[in-house]
Amino acid sequence: MIMNAEFQIWRGGKDSAGRFESYSIETTEGMVVLDAVHHIQSNQAPDLAVRWNCKAGKCGSCSAEINGTPKLMCMTRLSELPVGQPVTIAPLKAFPLIRDLVTDVSWNFRVKKKIPPFRPRKPDAPDGTWRIAQEDIDRVQEFRKCIECFLCQDVCHVLRDHQQFESFSGPRYMVYLAALEMHPLDVEDRIPLIKKENGIGLCNITKCCTAVCPEEIRITDNAIIPLKERVVDRFYDPIRKLFNLFK
Template sequence: MTKRTFHVWRGDGGAGSLAAYEVEVNEGEVVLDVLHRLQATQAPDLAVRWNCKAGKCGSCSMEINGRPRLACMARMSTFGPDESVTVTPMRTFPVIRDLVCDVSYNYQKAREIPSFTPPPGSAPGDFRMRQADVQRMQEFRKCIECFLCQNVCHVIRDHEENKESFSGPRFLMRVAELEMHPEDTADRRAIAQDEFGLGYCNITKCCTEVCPEHIRITDNALIPLKERVADRKYDPLVWLGSKIGLRKGADTPLPPNTRATTTGPEQ
């Protein structure tokens, strides 16, 4: 058993500051364990959001020594013996109290995404998917909605005005998942650019770096989605077809064999 210095942000949406605590730390513990001990011994009114304590619910997202992480997955053994630990709420979202943020922005963006659109008249079991398509969807569905990728995305973090027009990497990944689903008939390329702000993303991969599920958000979702949007807008054959009447309109879904496709295991 050792004593460690924790600097924990205390306050609400109006104001706050870091408070220093000397807390007992035992072998094998994670940051969330220490925060629970802090609640039990020194700060019973400390607000911390958590649920599963297994890295699968995404509830305990916060910033630990300046890096967005899950408190239940940040092992104390990874910090130096004399290193203090600074714990602050996610900076992109409004603070409710202490380490708890209002992440309702993310749920609002989730509701704006059109749902899965199967072919007319189809029923469950009418189609079979290739294993490559299954694996692609499974990677995206590993998301635990911790919103660390949303928190670290500088397009949202540094520009409050972008929250109206930019969905962020988590929900652009959802758009990409549906757009690349072989049985989704909606053409989502226009709304990805015009409504969800895909063009704001400059693929810095900061979202991928903080993902606790190791989803390759940039390489496997955002870049392929950008390629499809560019093909739709600049492909000369698509443009020519729309001009001579081979397409009913620019937003009409293209037949599966003419839609922009990507190849390779990461696409």
């Protein structure tokens, strides 16, 4: 079914005043937002800046705000959007704009670098390998599915509205920390860091991150809350406190 659709796409660089530009195209069946953006780029706005790669929801490059909601452009079909209304496509708001739909997400990579890497226990077998139960693999798989699209970072109000980039690492890195902490082989202790440098206390579990995750990772329930519990157990357990006092 071919029909016309209107797209309002954010245009502008970091030094210029940006605005929504309107583009109208003929859509085809099964089209996703990224197809529409590519169509516009090829035919109407060659220098339109957009970041993308796999086009299959696996690399997490084409994050944008579609009708105000953070989504992957490659996984959003036009048929799920309201018919007859213009589709607005804007860059991620939490991060500095580079141009058009592309933002500077380098802060995320710097945050990750500061987290102590995986450190395994001694191998279980003489040949240097480990024995792991499938259920232990399954438990952390959810976190390891993360495609680093940073939609959760974009929607998190601690970062988006309160700009606490210095004191809070954001949901993506809570998931990363959960993956490391619950890794069946890892022996590193990151709990003090999670409390202080990663600032887990700043999350007040509004679950906005979970709502936008394209991989359907239950970020708040399965990553953040268990990490909060570990921090509480370590630092705020009254019995332990008492015990430490007399140690």
